[in-house]
Amino acid sequence: xxxxxxxxxxxxxxxxxxxxxxxxxxxxxxxxxxxxxxxxxxxxxxxxxxxxxxxxxxxxxxxxxxxxxxxxxxxxxxxxxxxxxxxxxxxxxxxxxxxxxxxxxxxxxxxxxxxxxxxxxxxxxxxxxxxxxxxxxxxxxxxxxxxxxxxxxxxxxxxxxxxxxxxxxxxxxxxxxxxxxxxxxxxxxxxxxxxxxxxxxxxxxxxxxxxxxxxxxxxxxxxxxxxxxxxxxxxxxxxxxxxxxxxx
Amino acid sequence: xxxxxxxxxxxxxxxxxxxxxxxxxxxxxxxxxxxxxxxxxxxxxxxxxxxxxxxxxxxxxxxxxxxxxxxxxxxxxxxxxxxxxxxxxxxxxxxxxxxxxxxxxxxxxxxxxxxxxxxxxxxxxxxxxxxxxxxxxxxxxxxxxxxxxxxxxxxxxxxxxxxxxxxxxxxxxxxxxxxxxxxxxxxxxxxxxxxxxxxxxxxxxxxxxxxxxxxxxxxxxxxxxxxxxxxxxxxxxxxxxxxxxxxxxxxxxxxxxxxxxxxxx
Numbered sequence: 001x002x003x004x005x006x007x008x009x010x011x012x013x014x015x016x017x018x019x020x021x022x023x024x025x026x027x028x029x030x031x032x033x034x035x036x037x038x039x040x041x042x043x044x045x046x047x048x049x050x051x052x053x054x055x056x057x058x059x060x061x062x063x064x065x066x067x068x069x070x071x072x073x074x075x076x077x078x079x080x081x082x083x084x085x086x087x088x089x090x091x092x093x094x095x096x097x098x099x100x101x102x103x104x105x106x107x108x109x110x111x112x113x114x115x116x117x118x119x120x121x122x123x124x125x126x127x128x129x130x131x132x133x134x135x136x137x138x139x140x141x142x143x144x145x146x147x148x149x150x151x152x153x154x155x156x157x158x159x160x161x162x163x164x165x166x167x168x169x170x171x172x173x174x175x176x177x178x179x180x181x182x183x184x185x186x187x188x189x190x191x192x193x194x195x196x197x198x199x200x201x202x203x204x205x206x207x208x209x210x211x212x213x214x215x216x217x218x219x220x221x222x223x224x225x226x227x228x229x230x231x232x233x234x235x236x237x238x239x240x241x242x243x244x245x246x247x248x
Numbered sequence: 249x250x251x252x253x254x255x256x257x258x259x260x261x262x263x264x265x266x267x268x269x270x271x272x273x274x275x276x277x278x279x280x281x282x283x284x285x286x287x288x289x290x291x292x293x294x295x296x297x298x299x300x301x302x303x304x305x306x307x308x309x310x311x312x313x314x315x316x317x318x319x320x321x322x323x324x325x326x327x328x329x330x331x332x333x334x335x336x337x338x339x340x341x342x343x344x345x346x347x348x349x350x351x352x353x354x355x356x357x358x359x360x361x362x363x364x365x366x367x368x369x370x371x372x373x374x375x376x377x378x379x380x381x382x383x384x385x386x387x388x389x390x391x392x393x394x395x396x397x398x399x400x401x402x403x404x405x406x407x408x409x410x411x412x413x414x415x416x417x418x419x420x421x422x423x424x425x426x427x428x429x430x431x432x433x434x435x436x437x438x439x440x441x442x443x444x445x446x447x448x449x450x451x452x453x454x455x456x457x458x459x460x461x462x463x464x465x466x467x468x469x470x471x472x473x474x475x476x477x478x479x480x481x482x483x484x485x486x487x488x489x490x491x492x493x494x495x496x497x498x499x500x501x502x503x504x505x506x507x508x509x510x511x512x513x
Contacts, residue, residue: 137360137363140360140362142360145316146314146349146352146353147349148348148374149377150342150346157373161364162362162363162364164364239364239365240406240408
């Protein structure tokens, strides 16, 4: 393997990217990015599910508040939101801590990242899931009602499984956006993949090597996600004939 | 069977016999009054056919009985138990209406099977999750019922891969799986191709023969005449005429019913 890199004249790059060197930092950055992306996507799904149900079945006040939430979050650039939510969030936590007689609190970067991106994801997930729930044929929900299912059971046993096939493509998009939005957290000094890459590149002056490597890692994440979501979609669409015809 | 029924009727002579009673039922959608005071009683074992032109309110009436539609006013009594209603007609006690709904099985015009579940899963869904029947027991019963409606061997098929007639027969198996005290059929053959109507009617005819209580909204006049022991003709939200099928079909009194029967014949 090293021989091959030498022949191609990439010996220097391979050394820079070795696991003991900057390469290890990049992988740690990737791990941090994925951790935040997972957390934010999960938090976004939870917010989105409540948001979608609130928008569809909530009272007037609930619907208005959710409309403000989704409109504002989707209107403001994510970078600005991240700065606002991060600094406002840490400020509030510190104010509370001081009011309780404690000192300044060190904000956990992962938790902050999940919170900030989760709130952003939640707004988009609300709309994705609202659309998916509305696409469920009303007769399936009526059938569940007419057989005496309580509301929460209808949600768990009928609505959510039936809407999944409509939601998965949109959610796959949201997941990919989540993985890439983690890069924006570099601006608040969180050690995710992009910041690690920038540090490695500026320390060694090997910009091309490191940013190409980072790009490759993001691409790998996308490709693996694509494979996973293809399986999830196949599962979610169980029982529905393929659009191409024939049996699914 | 006879002695058990007799013993039960000694304990609760009146309520045992009455399956469904509807009193002075009104329903409006906005300014449009669809039901203008309907009274209807079905005793246990009755097969009541509800006929009428489109927009006469027959489906709405059926859907008010299990509160899929919220009545505007009136009284609904199921198996001797009155459904508690708020001033606006919505059920006052969600638990009560859920319990009552498990006794009333509905069969829909559009089948409304759960498309992400196989036929077997559709049939065991309510027994297992709502009625808390042990799963093995529910599966065994579901297989019997699917066999009974002529769908043995199709347990693992998803609804989308079946004909309308097969789906409707599966929907009837789903309804039977809850061991209902009365069944509500909402135009069960109206969405079917003509050649598939017969197979569904055969299943319903079998249920009538075994003494099931049924309310049947239908456009199949010949079938209504054959299986029903009571026929109700709705016209613009009111019962225009009702009686035994031989009377209603053979000797209609009102002009509107005469006209209706000649238009569908």
